[in-house]
Amino acid sequence: MEDKKRLKLIKEVLASPRNQKEEVMALQDAIYVIGGKWKLPIINSICNGNKRFRDIERSIPGITTRMLSKDLKEMEANQLVKRTVLPTSPVTVEYTATDYCRSFGDIILEMIKWGKQHRERVIRTPAKS
Amino acid sequence: MEDKKRLKLIKEVLASPRNQKEEVMALQDAIYVIGGKWKLPIINSICNGNKRFRDIERSIPGITTRMLSKDLKEMEANQLVKRTVLPTSPVTVEYTATDYCRSFGDIILEMIKWGKQHRERVIRTPAKS
DNA sequence: GTAACCAGTATAACGAAGTATACCAGTATG
DNA sequence: CATACTGGTATACTTCGTTATACTGGTTAC
Numbered sequence: 001m002e003d004k005k006r007l008k009l010i011k012e013v014l015a016s017p018r019n020q021k022e023e024v025m026a027l028q029d030a031i032y033v034i035g036g037k038w039k040l041p042i043i044n045s046i047c048n049g050n051k052r053f054r055d056i057e058r059s060i061p062g063i064t065t066r067m068l069s070k071d072l073k074e075m076e077a078n079q080l081v082k083r084t085v086l087p088t089s090p091v092t093v094e095y096t097a098t099d100y101c102r103s104f105g106d107i108i109l110e111m112i113k114w115g116k117q118h119r120e121r122v123i124r125t126p127a128k129s
Numbered sequence: 130m131e132d133k134k135r136l137k138l139i140k141e142v143l144a145s146p147r148n149q150k151e152e153v154m155a156l157q158d159a160i161y162v163i164g165g166k167w168k169l170p171i172i173n174s175i176c177n178g179n180k181r182f183r184d185i186e187r188s189i190p191g192i193t194t195r196m197l198s199k200d201l202k203e204m205e206a207n208q209l210v211k212r213t214v215l216p217t218s219p220v221t222v223e224y225t226a227t228d229y230c231r232s233f234g235d236i237i238l239e240m241i242k243w244g245k246q247h248r249e250r251v252i253r254t255p256a257k258s
Numbered sequence: 259g260t261a262a263c264c265a266g267t268a269t270a271a272c273g274a275a276g277t278a279t280a281c282c283a284g285t286a287t288g
Numbered sequence: 289c290a291t292a293c294t295g296g297t298a299t300a301c302t303t304c305g306t307t308a309t310a311c312t313g314g315t316t317a318c
Binding site: 053054066068092 | 264
């Protein structure tokens, strides 16, 4: 049984070229960063000029405080947004997109293009065999 | 001048209030189609030349038979992959990427690029600046 | 003084996504 | 005859994203 496992492992290792694993990891990183239901709408909202927590919240129908808070934290950790506390009389918090976030522009553009084509295609194609 | 055009387009896409809703929908469509942990690695594997079920499975470390089977079915339904049964003596099954799927190539490449940069960046930067 | 705004946190629960493990029929190999 | 390959399916379980609801401490306005 040990031999069996070992042989299987050897086969696995031999079957995958070296950099493939790295590419899969990179892909999954990117998926993780923009994955989930709300991150892209949040990016979109912030890039659209919304800076305050409640403004962003109100601009995205259906989102809860908890999800917005959680995603903003993750995105801050991933350096996609910058959180700034302003020393106004009731402290206000500003969220802004980083240049790094905007470096996602190419991907977002491609995905928008693709998503639109896909929608058209799926609507036009009822079933296929 | 290419960059200028691109930047202008990005700005339009990210900042235009009118098409915002449609674009977020398109984005979420794209995320839905390629979402989850394994779909992009699967596309990548098939585009890398793997055709057989077990070959694809072995090329993606960590994936289970169940997830591969499930995702391949969804991707077939979304016309991203074509499944062909060959009348060989033990029947073999071939999975191939559709042209439609290959139209995703640019996005995958961009995401791999971005993911690699991101990993480097997050590893190198303990706190933000 | 109480109502409403701000920027969130706390707690619990739900359901989908993903994991683990075993198993199937059919075919070839030793 | 046993083993291992093929392309998967079945069942049970766990994890995690998401939702729902309530609450906090501080501040301004009525």
